[in-house]
Amino acid sequence: MGKKSRRTKTHQDSTHNPNIHTSNIRSLYRENSWDPLQSSDAEPRAQKYSRRIKPQNDNQARLIEAIDAHNVVLAVGPAGTGKTYVAVAKAVEALESGQVSRILLSRPAVEAGENLGYLPGALDEKLAPYLRPLYDCLSDRMGLRNLKKYLQDGTIEIAPIAYMRGRTLNNAYVVVDEAQNCTYGQLKMLLTRLGWQSTMVMTGDPDQSDLLEGLSGLRDIASRLDTLDDISVIRLEEQDIVRHALVAAMLTVI
Numbered sequence: 500m501g502k503k504s505r506r507t508k509t510h511q512d513s514t515h516n517p518n519i520h521t522s523n524i525r526s527l528y529r530e531n532s533w534d535p536l537q538s539s540d541a542e543p544r545a546q547k548y549s550r551r552i553k554p555q556n557d558n559q560a561r562l563i564e565a566i567d568a569h570n571v572v573l574a575v576g577p578a579g580t581g582k583t584y585v586a587v588a589k590a591v592e593a594l595e596s597g598q599v600s601r602i603l604l605s606r607p608a609v610e611a612g613e614n615l616g617y618l619p620g621a622l623d624e625k626l627a628p629y630l631r632p633l634y635d636c637l638s639d640r641m642g643l644r645n646l647k648k649y650l651q652d653g654t655i656e657i658a659p660i661a662y663m664r665g666r667t668l669n670n671a672y673v674v675v676d677e678a679q680n681c682t683y684g685q686l687k688m689l690l691t692r693l694g695w696q697s698t699m700v701m702t703g704d705p706d707q708s709d710l711l712e713g714l715s716g717l718r719d720i721a722s723r724l725d726t727l728d729d730i731s732v733i734r735l736e737e738q739d740i741v742r743h744a745l746v747a748a749m750l751t752v753i
Contacts, residue, residue, distance in 0.1 A: 552588040558739045559585060565731035566700060571693065573678075573721050574702045576735025582702035583676050587636035590672040593698065594654070595641075599672045601654050604633045605689070606676040608659040609709055630657050633676060660685055669694035678703035683716025690720075 554560035559581055565572045566589045574582040590602045608629045637646050637655065649655040660681060675681075675689055678701045686701070693699050701717075708715035725732040737751065 551592060552585060554585075555581060555741045556739050558733065558735045559741075562733045562735070563589065565733050566698065569729065569731040570698050571690065571724070571730045572698075572700045573724060573730070573732045574700065574735065575705065575717065575721050575732065576739060577704050577737055578707065579740040580735040581739075581741050582735065583632065583674070584636055584639075586674045586676075586700040586702055587633065588640050589700070590674055591637070591640040593672045594649075599697070600670045601656065602649075602672050602674070603668060604630075604637075604655070604657045604674045604676065605660055605663055606630065606633065607678075607680040607685070608661075609680045629659070633657055633674075660689065663689055663692055666692050667694045668692050668697050668699075670696045671698075673697060673699040675699065675701040676703070679705050679708040679715050679717045680710055681716060682710070682714055683719055686716045686720045 552563070554563055558576075562572070562574050562582070562585055566586070574586065576582060587604070590599075590604075593599045594602055606629060634646070634657070641649075646655070650657075660675075671694070673693070675686075678686060680703075681689070689701070690699070703717045705715060705718040705721075708717070721732050724730045
């Protein structure tokens with residue numbers, strides 16, 4: 500309490516001291532700095548990465564090359580290897596270069612044994628926690644202003660797996676995230692949604708499935724598709740983790 504009182508008093512004394520010229524005092528924080536949590540349509544600037552994504556290791560480089568060369572790619576590996584980020588970054592590249600006319604991102608609304616039916620609130624409120632990681636990646640690559648615009652006009656669509664049945668996705672870049680939380684039937688359904696001039700990238704970690712044991716179809720699907728020449732299955736390892744070094748260490752013991 501004493502420190503706080505002295506700091507408050509010093510600030511008050513300095514602002515009323517005639518010997519101190521306030522014109523020489525500069526705030527360390529800009530009032531109009533970009534805040535992703537308090538953004539509006541009148542943002543002072545659109546923040547994004549203008550450069551192409553650069554691989555952080557050999558397997559990330561293989562993943563990027565596979566996406567450039569194949570229409571269907573599976574990226575399988577532990578958390579923190581950059582699977583989702585690379586997939587979303589390549590989707591943004593494809594959209595901005597005119598290779599596709601839209602981006603569709605999907606992930607199962609299942610985590611830790613919960614599903615949407617047991618969560619409170621409207622559908623949008625139920626989906627928000629599950630889709631937030633995808634919003635973060637998109638905002639990081641194209642800026643929040645562009646993301647808002649593309650979501651509003653339908654250029655970018657983010658939807659749960661259940662909403663994909665019966666659709667044919669032409670001229671689109673499709674990213675299926677957290678695929679380890681899909682059953683074999685769901686993954687088969689998703690793969691058969693692929694239309695003309697489209698790319699689909701599935702990402703997931705078979706060792707982190709929230710489904711009951713034996714229900715996840717990712718490992719089986721990856722093994723089967725690995726036999727096809729026109730489909731690429733990239734397997735990332737613990738040494739490819741680009742998060743904090745402790746993440747890799749913890750994954751060896753938990």
